[in-house]
Amino acid sequence: MNVTKIYDPDGANVLALDDCCMEIQAGEFCVMVGPSGCGKTTLLNAIAGFHDITSGEIHLDGELLCSGTRMADPGADRIVVFQQGALFPWYTVLENATYGPLVQGKMAKAEARKAAEELLGDMGLKGILHNYPSEISSGMRRRVEIARAMMNDPKVLLMDEPYRAMDALTKTVMHKHLLDVYDATHKTIFFITHDLEEAIFLGSRVYVMTTRPGRIKKVIDVDIPRPRDFRVLSSERYLSLKGEAIEAVHEEAKRAFEAGERELA
Amino acid sequence: MASNGPNILKGVNLTKLRKAVFGKTTYRGIIAIIVTLIFWEACARLKVPVIGMIPAPSSVARSLTGLLFEASYWESWVVSFKRVFLGFIVAQIIGIPLGLTMGMRRTFRDLSFPIIEILRPIPPLAWVPTAVIFWPTPEMSMIFVTFLGAFFTMVLNILGGVRNIDIRYIRAAESLGSSKKDIFWRIILPATLPSLFVGSTVGMGITWEVVVAAEMIASRSGLGFLTWKSYVAGNYPVIVVGMISIGIAGYLSSSLIRFLGSRLTPWLKII
Numbered sequence: 001m002n003v004t005k006i007y008d009p010d011g012a013n014v015l016a017l018d019d020c021c022m023e024i025q026a027g028e029f030c031v032m033v034g035p036s037g038c039g040k041t042t043l044l045n046a047i048a049g050f051h052d053i054t055s056g057e058i059h060l061d062g063e064l065l066c067s068g069t070r071m072a073d074p075g076a077d078r079i080v081v082f083q084q085g086a087l088f089p090w091y092t093v094l095e096n097a098t099y100g101p102l103v104q105g106k107m108a109k110a111e112a113r114k115a116a117e118e119l120l121g122d123m124g125l126k127g128i129l130h131n132y133p134s135e136i137s138s139g140m141r142r143r144v145e146i147a148r149a150m151m152n153d154p155k156v157l158l159m160d161e162p163y164r165a166m167d168a169l170t171k172t173v174m175h176k177h178l179l180d181v182y183d184a185t186h187k188t189i190f191f192i193t194h195d196l197e198e199a200i201f202l203g204s205r206v207y208v209m210t211t212r213p214g215r216i217k218k219v220i221d222v223d224i225p226r227p228r229d230f231r232v233l234s235s236e237r238y239l240s241l242k243g244e245a246i247e248a249v250h251e252e253a254k255r256a257f258e259a260g261e262r263e264l265a
Numbered sequence: 266m267a268s269n270g271p272n273i274l275k276g277v278n279l280t281k282l283r284k285a286v287f288g289k290t291t292y293r294g295i296i297a298i299i300v301t302l303i304f305w306e307a308c309a310r311l312k313v314p315v316i317g318m319i320p321a322p323s324s325v326a327r328s329l330t331g332l333l334f335e336a337s338y339w340e341s342w343v344v345s346f347k348r349v350f351l352g353f354i355v356a357q358i359i360g361i362p363l364g365l366t367m368g369m370r371r372t373f374r375d376l377s378f379p380i381i382e383i384l385r386p387i388p389p390l391a392w393v394p395t396a397v398i399f400w401p402t403p404e405m406s407m408i409f410v411t412f413l414g415a416f417f418t419m420v421l422n423i424l425g426g427v428r429n430i431d432i433r434y435i436r437a438a439e440s441l442g443s444s445k446k447d448i449f450w451r452i453i454l455p456a457t458l459p460s461l462f463v464g465s466t467v468g469m470g471i472t473w474e475v476v477v478a479a480e481m482i483a484s485r486s487g488l489g490f491l492t493w494k495s496y497v498a499g500n501y502p503v504i505v506v507g508m509i510s511i512g513i514a515g516y517l518s519s520s521l522i523r524f525l526g527s528r529l530t531p532w533l534k535i536i
Contacts, residue, residue: 035317048440049439049440050436050439060403074436074439074440075440075442076440076441076442079439079440079441080436080437080440082433084433084436086431086433086436086437087432088437088438088451088452089532090455090456090530090532091455091532094523097287097443098443099451100439100441103438103441103442103443103444103447103451104441111489132531132532133532133533134532134534148441152441152442244353
């Protein structure tokens with residue numbers, strides 16, 4: 001993809017993404033990091049079909065998804081896991097998980113139920129099938145959301161800072177869970193985060209974005225072998241990659257901060 | 266056992282229900298009512314100015330016991346309930362689709378909202394003379410005025426409910442492959458249910474206020490008329506019986522709505 005996005009609120013053109021080019025391989029765990037407001041979510045929304053782009057093109061499996069003249073339709077081949085979570089509060093865990101296959105008419109009710117029970121069971125969520133999202137912890141909610149996405153066998157999983165509001169301990173458990181899911185399925189994942197440790201620990205490749213307008217500043221190939229566990233966090237390779245990422249991001253964060261100061265002055 | 270009870274009670278947590286019925290809150294409520302009654306009786310017997318003019322609970326109780334065996338008293342209940350529920354149901358039938366459409370269709374909202382906002386501040390009772398003129402029967406005019414009491418509250422609550430739906434749910438539903446129909450039935454409607462029940466509970470309260478006042482002005486039946494008739498006849502204890510009956514009727518109606526609401530929105534855990 002190569003994407004430019006200009007927001008035009010009240011006639012003030014804000015260049016959010018400027019010729020942002022990248023190619024994500026099938027089965028890649030791609031992590032985007034960058035300062036706040038650099039256009040990470042804009043890019044994700046364009047892929048998901050929630051926003052249009054000003055110019056450029058995004059392709060998925062060789063097919064044109066969207067361009068400057070055509071907005072992508074949202075679809076079950078690109079499922080989004082949102083920052084604050086978006087399980088439907090009025091459906092139980094099981095009903096949430098079967099939602100996709102049922103509305104798409106891909107499975108009959110009994111079949112979807114069975115598949116969901118199996119998948120949720122594999123993810124250690126067997127005991128909460130009939131609970132409402134408000135009755136379970138935030139960590140469990142996020143796992144259910146990933147299960148709900150997986151039920152649709154998407155081509156790519158779009159994750160917008162899904163673990164942002166979590167405490168460090170829960171986050172560790174969530175990371176392990178996501179890595180297990182990834183190792184088992186090898187789904188393509190497009191993961192946005194601010195957290196560099198998370199980025200290196202999870203990703204196959206980390207894309208550092210520049211401050212607004214967003215461009216790809218640096219690509220870091222994370223060559224730490226999988227399956228990974230918490231021991232990776234103290235390995236030398238991990239620490240040196242993290243150092244590399246910190247350097248790239250720090251420069252951009254400083255620029256973003258200074259730009260913010262100028263805007264406020 | 267919950268499973269042996271009527272179907273509508275299925276899933277109601279009996280332990281919680283027992284606690285709610287026999288818990289501290291209930292005892293405190295009963296004590297408060299008894300203390301109020303004693304205070305009221307004392308004021309009446311001691312002829313305390315203003316408050317002592319209200320018939321004492323003992324004479325009210327005597328009147329009530331007599332009325333309980335009179336068919337006309339129960340007819341007043343039935344007539345008022347009928348008016349309230351008919352008006353309320355028509356308000357639901359028109360108000361729910363209207364509120365949903367206003368919430369979902371911008372053009373329709375822009376066209377209809379100003380009209381609603383101009384009509385809304387007119388108190389339903391101000392409609393009584395017009396209603397009596399243009400409806401063929403007095404009964405229909407009563408029901409119409411009752412309808413107005415619930416209608417605007419319903420529409421505005423539902424409109425607010427639809428407009429406050431978090432965009433994430435719509436996007437998640439789109440992302441999961443929902444059609445427009447799915448988004449309406451599976452997302453917008455359940456997401457609006459809590460506001461719908463808030464509107465219904467408030468609306469039900471207003472319909473009772475309206476029906477009683479309307480019965481006093483333009484009817485010869487119902488609990489409002491019973492109260493008014495007793496005032497004209499100087500039968501003061503029955504006025505209080507009428508008032509208490511209206512209070513209980515309103516409470517029963519609101520409880521019914523709250524019960525339905527908690528059954529239909531189990532994810533909110535009201536009970």
